[in-house]
Amino acid sequence: MKPFLVLMIEDSAVDAVVIRGMLSKVQATRFNVESVKTLADGISRLDRGGVDVVLLDLTLPDSQGLESFQRVVKAAPHVPVVVLTGTDDLTMAATAVEEGAQAYLVKGKIDARKLIRTVRYAIQHVEAEHAEWDSPMFRLAQQQFMKAAQIMNLDDNVRERLLFPQRTLVVTLPFRRDEYSEVENVFGYRVQHLLTAGPTKGGIRYHEDVSLGEVSALAMWMSWKCALMHLPFGGAKGGVRIDPTGVSRHELQRLTRRYTSEIIGMIGPDKDIPAPDMGTNEQVMAWIMDTYSQQVGYAVPTVVTGKPVVLGGSLGRREATGRGLVYLVEEAAGHIGLDLKHATAVVQGFGNVGSNAARFLEELGTRIVAVSDVSTGVYNPRGLSVTALAEYVDQNGTLIGYPDGEAVSNQEMLELPCDILVPAALQNQITGDNVERIQCKLLAEGANGPTTLEADEVLHERGVFVLPDILGNAGGVTVSYFEWVQGTQNYMWSLEEINSRLHRILTDAFQRTMRRAQRDQIDVRTAALIEGIQRVAEAKLVRGLFP
Ligand code: NAD
Numbered sequence: 420m421k422p423f424l425v426l427m428i429e430d431s432a433v434d435a436v437v438i439r440g441m442l443s444k445v446q447a448t449r450f451n452v453e454s455v456k457t458l459a460d461g462i463s464r465l466d467r468g469g470v471d472v473v474l475l476d477l478t479l480p481d482s483q484g485l486e487s488f489q490r491v492v493k494a495a496p497h498v499p500v501v502v503l504t505g506t507d508d509l510t511m512a513a514t515a516v517e518e519g520a521q522a523y524l525v526k527g528k529i530d531a532r533k534l535i536r537t538v539r540y541a542i543q544h545v546e547a548e549h550a551e552w553d554s555p556m557f558r559l560a561q562q563q564f565m566k567a568a569q570i571m572n573l574d575d576n577v578r579e580r581l582l583f584p585q586r587t588l589v590v591t592l593p594f595r596r597d598e599y600s601e602v603e604n605v606f607g608y609r610v611q612h613l614l615t616a617g618p619t620k621g622g623i624r625y626h627e628d629v630s631l632g633e634v635s636a637l638a639m640w641m642s643w644k645c646a647l648m649h650l651p652f653g654g655a656k657g658g659v660r661i662d663p664t665g666v667s668r669h670e671l672q673r674l675t676r677r678y679t680s681e682i683i684g685m686i687g688p689d690k691d692i693p694a695p696d697m698g699t700n701e702q703v704m705a706w707i708m709d710t711y712s713q714q715v716g717y718a719v720p721t722v723v724t725g726k727p728v729v730l731g732g733s734l735g736r737r738e739a740t741g742r743g744l745v746y747l748v749e750e751a752a753g754h755i756g757l758d759l760k761h762a763t764a765v766v767q768g769f770g771n772v773g774s775n776a777a778r779f780l781e782e783l784g785t786r787i788v789a790v791s792d793v794s795t796g797v798y799n800p801r802g803l804s805v806t807a808l809a810e811y812v813d814q815n816g817t818l819i820g821y822p823d824g825e826a827v828s829n830q831e832m833l834e835l836p837c838d839i840l841v842p843a844a845l846q847n848q849i850t851g852d853n854v855e856r857i858q859c860k861l862l863a864e865g866a867n868g869p870t871t872l873e874a875d876e877v878l879h880e881r882g883v884f885v886l887p888d889i890l891g892n893a894g895g896v897t898v899s900y901f902e903w904v905q906g907t908q909n910y911m912w913s914l915e916e917i918n919s920r921l922h923r924i925l926t927d928a929f930q931r932t933m934r935r936a937q938r939d940q941i942d943v944r945t946a947a948l949i950e951g952i953q954r955v956a957e958a959k960l961v962r963g964l965f966p
Pocket of ligand 1: 695696697698699740767768770771772773792794829843844846866867892895896
């Protein structure tokens, strides 16, 4: 095997000799080490190429602190960096990890085993990300996880294991267009992140941007979400890379049935239970259930959740994510002293989550001043009627031309003055580019991954209350869990029972999260992540390792 080239940028001759000595001890993998003492020399070496990993001291004669890391990343964006730090610079090193460094090592506390393992993992991770999982969303999910893992001092072995999903399936599947001779080939995915605590659970997304990285990020978030809610599931997600607005109902059915039969070995009521996500709905779940049932020879409603009530779907599932989000908005509003009767809200996305969130906020007296869908936004500072909007979308398919408001773009609407901003469409909406112009007091994340790490920090500094996705939109999977329980027991709960159980689970998770945030002086997202990750880590450690 070709040796790995390690570039060490370290001005202390003693440390450089010690580290070089440790790297030479390894038998199985060979490391060639080149060392330089200044950042300028390091960068000119990187420019020549061929470096597999950088060991970087952040404090150098010609560059100090995070700037050193940022300059290395700029020079060689795809080369993994392991930061070398002293005990007095731990915070800076942890920040470098949040910004994308693979790990940090504390000088004086490194032994050969740890060093070699860290360097090897760093190279493997970057190769895996670039070859297989590369996507901004997966990077975001990993960075959030690494930040939380660092703060909670997560067991190193568990951290390595949880950084990537446990099982992934990539399929290419053909389906027939309505024009009989036209056969379309599309990519489909099913990813199971964690199989430790029970069957896996997660939605199926139909969208033209779906990729292995995106689905893997969503599966990872599902793991933390289920653990945060104390549900007995691991995280999963699936998807097909297709624009669902460009297919007819017949095409959608054929596509869904073929996708189901491609992933059929992976799903099942005790194995992995899909649910709706963006671009899929109750009807799609019914087709998945039917296809699966045809294969096994009897009806298996519990193979999916979010199905029509007549097939064993749960009362309250359709609106559960929006309803749950608003239960949590009430808790958060109490926390920051916001009177919802006199508050205003902007809702991005008018699908399942967004339209229901808008409806329940309106019921509490909050004025909905803007909503949007993929086609346009509609703004009316005097307030929009959610019922009228829903009727208009039912009739016209989109919000374009809605008469009672002015048209705004999706980007403009995020920056409108309001008390509550609800992103309920896509990921990556509140970023370093627009965060300074976001005006809300409460950011209630209905969508998964709508806020980047960079934007998160700015919101935290500005005192904006962020209700993070894994908490904010957990109402959906919680009522999916109720649906699964009702299905496995052949029992139906009333809507009141469902809503009150939902309320109890969500508010309990909210309070646990807030206690942790206050106790550890951390932001609410990191607190929610740690609540979830800690439970997963405990479950992993108590199960032990096979074999
Ligand atoms: P949906 O398909 O019902 O609705 C999506 C909405 O977003 C539609 O109004 C669509 O027009 C709009 N949209 C799509 N692309 C857009 C763009 N580029 N700009 C603005 N709007 C755009 O999907 P959904 O189920 O409501 O899911 C929305 C988000 O909520 C997703 O991030 C999903 O992962 C998350 N989520 C959904 C559930 C659930 O139960 N459905 C649960 C948890 C999280």
